[in-house]
Amino acid sequence: MHQRPMSGGQRRWRGNMRSETEKMLSEGLYSGSAWKECAERLAGMALPDDERLAFACLRFACGERDALAPEVAELNAPSLPKEAAGLLYALRLRIAGFPATGELPPAGEAALPRWVTALHRTGMDMDYPFSPVVDSLVSHEGRPVMLLRDVCPACRKESRIAVTSPLFPREDRGVWYCPHCLARREWDKGAVRQTLWSWYRAFLASQAHGEDGTLCDEAARIAVYAALALFPLAPVRFGRLFTENIGHLIQNTWLYVMYKGARLLPASLDIIGLDPEMPVANTYMAEKWGDVLELSPVGPQLYRLAEGSAAAMHEFSKANPRFYCDPASRMSRGRPAFSFSFQEQCRAGNELEKMGIPADAKFACLHVRDSGYGEQHHPKETLSWTRLRNGNIDDYRKTAQYLVERGYYVIRTGRDMEREIDWGDGIIDYASRFRSDFMDIWLFSNCDLCISTSSGPDVLSLMFSRPTVYVDYCVPLDGEFAHYDALYLPKVFFHPSGERITMRESFRMRLHRRLPEDILQSGITYRHCTPDEILAATRERLSMLDGSWHTTPQVERHQDQVTELVVSASFYPEEEKKRICGEQKAVRKWARRGRVAQVYLRADMEQEARILRAFRD
Structure with a gap:
């Protein structure tokens, strides 16, 4: 040429x-x-x-x-x-x-x-193994890049390849080609990830640690820099348990454990720990998670440095609405993430004996949120949010006495409540006289019935498949209704005109997405569930247990309509719900586990009928 x-x-x-x-x-x-x-x-x-x-x-x-x-x-x-x-x-x-x-x-x-x-001799195009080692950490165009060192078994030539290199395929398994001799090289993303994660663990362990197990500032910055460099191929993330609020400490962590174990979260090496700068709402629960998760003191330290980047975990954040709901119903369908030892069961038996409850007796947890705990531990939270989520303990006295008649002991749970109660034999004010971090967890995990206003440790009853009734729920309709095996009795909300807001109207008004301040400032009002409504919902839940429960085709049809609404109200986009749960048909099948109390459904049906009649007139 x-x-x-x-x-x-x-x-x-x-x-x-x-x-x-x-x-x-x-x-x-x-x-x-x-x-x-x-x-x-x-x-x-x-x-x-x-x-x-x-x-x-x-x-x-x-x-x-x-x-x-x-x-x-x-x-x-x-x-x-x-x-x-x-x-x-x-x-x-x-x-x-x-x-x-x-x-x-x-x-x-x-x-x-x-x-x-070899190809001409055997007619087979051999795939040569790929066993990279970490070479160095460099900066390219202002971003950290991790270089891998590889020696091709076919040509014996060495390459230094970035984890972001277009040499590597995007698929989990496949082949790539040596740039020196074009030999086919095996590609197993999972195996490469494990190699890189093993290197990162060893790298962290080799750094100088202080007496509290944390890294010096320079080592911490390098650790985050290396994690960001590995992230495109082998994600490394840092997080801290949200210990300040017992409900989020339990629910967010449990959902993370269940979804991670079921491989419903993207593959990553997660380094998690307890943040010494964050208050701990329940020390026993924090220690229990330490038995389930491999907690590291460097997790919170590196999380603070990586905050705002892809390496910062969001699953434990209180501001992460996706971990308020469970589209795959893992909490209700999966096995509990932890259990109680024989010594702990004996300890719980001794505590019940102190309360006057026989070892073989049935007991119900009654958890009614008030402003006492919030004013003492979270004074900066808005009054409207507290008021909307609270209930009136006196409204539950009738139900508690009914349960005693049915052979239950009723344990009033909570912490730093506004006032004590003294409702007679069989009703124990545990929150005021016997409360401990250990028993807070054990009671909700082992109760025969849980009646709660959706606050604090009551989520344990769902996780341990305890019969649960959510009363005075703070919105008429929510995505949680779809995925948890519980009976829901929401508060009753009213338009500024005084007309009751139906569940269908609540969905159209997106009350499940609006802040309490916004709801109340728009002229919407509400009332607490009445003692008779609470008793009716409790009776319905007990009838489900003893086999005497019955319903009507009209109620079930309305329940199906509500189920479709609550599935749509989930924080998860439709495509992601399908990825996690399969096809929409399967989502609805699992979603049918949660129900709205018949006393609420019938009132909702009557209001819809009144609206329809007014429209026709």
Whole structure:
């Protein structure tokens, strides 16, 4: 091929191009767009064929293959050294496919790569293993990049490849090509991730730790920098348990454990710990999670440095609404994440005996939220939010006495309540006289019935499959209704005109997404559930247990309509719900576990009928 003479500028560019090619081969830092840019700059330049060949092999390995055939056809094998001539044959073999390339070139003209010789001898294109090791951490275009060192088993040449390199396929399993000899290399993303995560664990362990187990400031910054560099291929994340609020400490952590174990969360190495700067609402629960999770003191430290980046975990955040709901119903359907030891069961038996409850007696937890705990521990929370979530303990006296008549002991639970109660035999004010962090957890996990206003540790009753009634729920309709095996009795809300808000209207008004301040400031009012409504819901839940429960086709039809609404009210987008739960039909099947109390459904049906009559008139 006739080559035009090069100018001085072209000679300088040729030197730069050689340097760029060597850098790309050794470091693999460039994205796919860089290949295109370099190819455009290469067009018309009179570079030696061996350099053009090396760059063409690199482009093929990185996936730019469509335009290579005419360029490779222009390369002249006789003008190349023996090794380059063999590589040219290998490149044409990759482009055209075997055996379309034809006979092998004479041994004296080309030094063929090992995989080519094996292919012609056996007819099989061998996949060579890929066993990378971490090489170094560099900065590229202002971002951290982790380089992997790899030695190709076919050509014995070493490469330093970035985890973001286009050499690697996006699929979990597949093949990639050595940029030096074009040998097929095995690709198992899971195995590579495990290698990188093992390196990162060893890297953290090798850093200097203080007496409290945390890293010095410089080591912590390097640890976060390395995690961000690994993130595109082997995500490393940092988090801290939300210990300030017992409900979030239990629910968010439990959902994380269940979803992580079921592989419903993206694969990642999560380094989690207890933050010494955050108050602990229940020390026993925090210690219990330490038995389930591998807690590390560096987790909160690195979380604070990584906050705002992809390496900061959001699952435990109080501001993460997705971990308020459970679209796959893992809490109701899965096994509990922890259990109680024999010694703990004996300890609980002794505590029950102190309260006057026999070991074989049935007991119900009665948990009615008031403003006492919030005013003492969270004084900055808005009054409207507290008021909307609270209930009136006196409204539950009738139900408590009914349960005693049915053979239950009723245990009033809570912490730092506004006032004590003294309702007679069989009703124990545990919150005022016997409360402990351990029994808070044990009681809700082992009760025979839980009646709660949706606050604090009551979520344990769902997780341990205890019969649960949620009373005075703070919105008429919520995504939680779809996924938890509980009976719901919401507060009754009213339009500014005084008309009752139906569940369908609540969905259209998106009350389940609005802040309490916004709801109340818009003129909407509410009332607490009455003692008779609470008693009716409790009786319905007990009838489900003893087999005497009955319903009507009209109520069930309305319940189905409500179920469809609450599934749509979930914080999860429709596509993500399908990914987690399967098809929508399966979502509704699982969603049917939660129910709204019949006393509320019937009133809702009557209000809808009144609206329809008014519309017709």
